[in-house]
Amino acid sequence: MERKLVVITGYGPGLGEALKHRYQQSGYTVVGVARRGGDYQADTTRAEEVSAVFETIREEHGSPEIVIHNVATLSRGSFNDISAEEFEATWRASTLSAFNVAQTVLPSMERNHKGTLIFTGATASVKGGKGFSPFSSAKFALRGLAQSLAREYQPSGVHIAHVVLDGIIWSDVSLKRFPNLKIENALIPKDIAEAYFQLSQQPRSTWSHEIDLRPYSESF
């Protein structure tokens, strides 16, 4: 019997690893795709690389049943100090990468009338913030894409979901940036992973398109 496949694009330590563990616990095969590291390497901002890496994955593991796109490039600063290149790079990392992954995985999901595609959003996906213009714009763009795909693909049996992570993910990187961060005020990767797992197990009678996840102490 073949095991069901989960692909995590934008795989890395922290949320990526936690997702891998959670799905493996339930018997899934899980492969991570990243620019460096991960099980397979690809720059998801390049359509042809995404297409090629999924081709390889299909040959080795079959078609993925669940795909989680989890690329996050935070960019912040005064609007005046942001170059057009940085604005574009933020969009490529957050939005174009999601487009490329969706284009590659949705056709077979649509044919099978089955599959789940989850995108990771942020506070900035629903509220533009001072000093966050590239990131908010890119994350709004991702949300608009996710909504369009949900309306286009869900009637075919393919679940499209968008998760708004409203808080800081607990990690070494976060601790360097926010030295006073306490774990009780942070989003803990294994808890996020559990929420993603549950989302991907929803029967098609009750699909969530958008859920928010935030620490109890987070103001919003």
Place this chain on the structure above:
Amino acid sequence: MERKLVVITGYGPGLGEALKHRYQQSGYTVVGVARRGGDYQADTTRAEEVSAVFETIREEHGSPEIVIHNVATLSRGSFNDISAEEFEATWRASTLSAFNVAQTVLPSMERNHKGTLIFTGATASVKGGKGFSPFSSAKFALRGLAQSLAREYQPSGVHIAHVVLDGIIWSDVSLKRFPNLKIENALIPKDIAEAYFQLSQQPRSTWSHEIDLRPYSESF
């Protein structure tokens, strides 16, 4: 060892029953409160009845850890044909009842820094529709209440959630109203119950305040 308690207000066949079964499966004691039927009777639009029934429940079962408020009175029709009495009754059933339940159960949850209160919303909670003025107004009001309570109580460790049910719940009542409804296009009570259950189990690192649930075939 005492078992943990779930109270369902607005208990009835369909979603109420399904919730009861789901929580019992995981070892919870579950009691339903309804005007008629249920395990305890109270008109939740009346503050003193809500207060009294929870007093009785506390004496017999202890303090609830999870409370699900699930009162739904659909009201529709041309605006001209709706009386002020009907407009008010819809608000009392959907919103004032939720206020009464919240007032009764939140103080002990706040003291314990623990507890979950879930409100059931609808499509009309986020989009005012033609012919739905009393219902939309009341459901918007419930959502405003839920958001305010989340911002007030979550930092104390009490989880407040609002579920947007975007579709028709599969039931005999729905079938009478929509004779052509197919089960595959409806929200199935046991699936909704599973989503509520998961919501109430979220660790405080990753609380959802609002989730939507809709059948895969529902346009939105």
Place this chain on the structure above:
Amino acid sequence: MERKLVVITGYGPGLGEALKHRYQQSGYTVVGVARRGGDYQADTTRAEEVSAVFETIREEHGSPEIVIHNVATLSRGSFNDISAEEFEATWRASTLSAFNVAQTVLPSMERNHKGTLIFTGATASVKGGKGFSPFSSAKFALRGLAQSLAREYQPSGVHIAHVVLDGIIWSDVSLKRFPNLKIENALIPKDIAEAYFQLSQQPRSTWSHEIDLRPYSESF
């Protein structure tokens, strides 16, 4: 030649007066309805009083072309300290009053395929706040009502609009509450009045259903 009529319900000093002046400047007859003061007295939370006062206004001035409902009762405090009576009173003042006015004025507007009904909202209409549960719930309810009415009446040629006032209105009352408030950080009544006036003059090719108004310095 008869002059066109504007009725302001919830009339009072501040915004009410400013609206009166603005419309009078453009040749409108303007009458204010209030519980006390104003040109006509009625408690807008009581359907029969609203009906009676508009009957009198019609006899003396004809049917209103523009109705502005501007009843605002701020209520705030810890959720625990709010009684069911206060929660209900806030809803009656903000929402039921709007229902009553809408029921009374919309039938003739619908018959004439002409007319404008404007509701005054607040920050709390779109975001529930800690300590603002009665007010947010009531203002959300008003917004839900306004959306439903827009979708029901606009195709008949009746414009329904909802204005989100996101800030503090400059007034003696505000100064008592916020002694450090500066006029440059406040919503100035005559400027709000100008925005309402423009809204009510929109040709039916370009109707706004919802606009926000905030001081330049207001964070949001």
Place this chain on the structure above:
Amino acid sequence: MERKLVVITGYGPGLGEALKHRYQQSGYTVVGVARRGGDYQADTTRAEEVSAVFETIREEHGSPEIVIHNVATLSRGSFNDISAEEFEATWRASTLSAFNVAQTVLPSMERNHKGTLIFTGATASVKGGKGFSPFSSAKFALRGLAQSLAREYQPSGVHIAHVVLDGIIWSDVSLKRFPNLKIENALIPKDIAEAYFQLSQQPRSTWSHEIDLRPYSESF
């Protein structure tokens, strides 16, 4: 005495022309920037061309007080049929162009504590639709940018607004695409222009960040 300057980027027949007439009526100097036609030529998706064209405009007319960015490239089709190139081109036209214009005009507005920048949105800015993935994603991105800029620049006295055009603009192009379109169901350019004009005249006590404009008969 120098006359105040309005610059319209994405200038063209229809809305561009109507805006030009409206502002000229009130004594403004108005210049249109377009790839072809207009008073000045620039491809607004290229930062250096935007920068150069505004340099020329400044030398000849001074700094603009009002800038209206009005680039609209509708793109639609099944998600499967859209290439990464088209997805990117839609974002460049709608979003990157807005970024480039904002970067060029905001510094002098910020120094002067004065100025208005208006972005043109669409239904797709707030709701991702089936078959509209590139357009919705790009328009969401524009809205996220506009919100971020409002929060960053408004406290300096620069007004940032986003207009949601919810309907079809009356034009020869629209008529070709929708041969049964009637003028009474369309957004009429001169009426849109009036709404933009009013928006740009708001005193800083009452700035709207977002307004919607739709024909009375449009369902929403």
